Amino acid sequence: MPLLLLGCPGPDPDRREPSGFCGSGDLPQAPPPVDSALGPVAPVDLQSVHTQVRVTTGGLEVTSTATLLVGERDARPVLELRPDPAEARLDGAPVALERVTVSRPGREVVVLPALDPCTEHVLELSYTLAPDWLLGEGDQTRMEVYGEGVFWAAGLEDDAPGKFLSMWMPSNLLFDRFDVALDIDVSALAGPHEILATGTTVETDAGWSLEWDRTLAHSPYWVISPTALTVRASRVAALEDGPVTVEVRALSMDDGADVEEAAERAEAALTEFSAAFGPYHHGDRYLVWIRDEQQSSMEYDGATLTAMGAIEHEIMHSWFARGAAPVADLHGWVDEAVTSWVTDILPYRAVPIPYDTDPMVLQVGDDEWAGPELGVGQYVFGSSIFAGIADAHGVDATVEALGAFYVAWAGRSYRSADLEEHLTCWFDDDEVRHAFRHRAYGLEGPPGPRPFHWCR
Ligand SMILES: [Zn+2]
Structure with a gap:
């Protein structure tokens, strides 16, 4: 009852x-x-x-x-x-x-x-x-049978609705x-x-x-594997706020997986991001499972299941996405935008925002029931917002401003407007709002008056 x-x-x-x-x-x-x-x-x-x-x-x-x-x-x-x-x-x-x-x-x-x-x-x-439950083309491999052994991973993904914890058990919206x-x-x-x-x-x-x-709902991480088929490496990243042990594993038959290289790169990335943006939020371990043949990689709280090429991107998400987390999928574009600006082929770039081009829609409306809908725009056009802010205020100042947001929001859930407000007030610059309008909300023209309750 x-x-x-x-x-x-x-x-x-x-x-x-x-x-x-x-x-x-x-x-x-x-x-x-x-x-x-x-x-x-x-x-x-x-x-x-x-x-x-x-x-x-x-x-x-x-x-x-x-x-x-x-x-x-x-x-x-x-x-x-x-x-x-x-x-x-x-x-x-x-x-x-x-x-x-x-x-x-x-x-x-x-x-x-x-x-x-x-x-x-x-x-x-x-x-x-x-x-083969829910295994579609391009999806992460979640369950595989090797003789009498089984590989089973949480295998969460955020490119479409219904691919977080509810794949396995009762779960809820991100709030x-x-x-x-x-x-x-x-x-x-x-x-x-x-x-x-x-x-x-x-x-x-x-x-x-x-x-x-x-x-x-997007955070629990587990991978089980037959011990005889598993290779591993580990390293300790000496971060300012204490050591973080990186544990890397892969299946021995995954030809592209190099666990030693992955551990070394993970150590370097954790060191870089904690120095730039603030303390690592997920205790004293970072876990990496390499599936190099996968088309999709995914971040978790202090962990990733990833292809070799996405290691740094997924680790950066322990700051933006799983350190400070979106309150609804609608706001998840921010994580990809910031992370891409930091870990792209051209990291930390400073490029003016092309206001004479068509506006980009990365966030449709404000319906927080909406499921995730990740596309290339979130990565490429989203990161251009931070490239534009870096062009106006300098790369170091932009990193500092994002770090201050992360430190204030780590362990909490934010909306994209929270970051927009933070950056507007940090720089006392309404161009930030113009950038969010044009590159994320799909709106023409400069912004109206600053909301009265901001920056107080
Ligand atoms: Zn990502």
């Missing part, structure tokens, strides 16, 4: 409370309720997700328990989940999970029955996932931070396996128990 939390008002159909009036504090950052084909829907505040996975050569056998808090009165609660559960129970009773698409780019959410606000509920699910526990059972596999994972890892009789505290 649902628990009625202390201090919450009881159901009252005439009263409309704002999001987050009874929650753990994440709902005020959530997008507001939205109309859907199934009526108004609103995000829940996930408290915790505990998932158990038995890994076999035939795929994954999954059970997952999510505890969630309902915040809205007049909207059905939704969360994200890609698998179709064979069995679903809400507070112990069987429940039908409906699906609906909200926003553009489309984000598919799972819709729960209407529930009283300020009540906590338990959703229990079970399902199996085949080794939400929740506890994740993942028990991995490899007892059905032959031969020893090993794991590379962020968070807390504890060995168990069957495999490992992993835990991440108040993490974001």
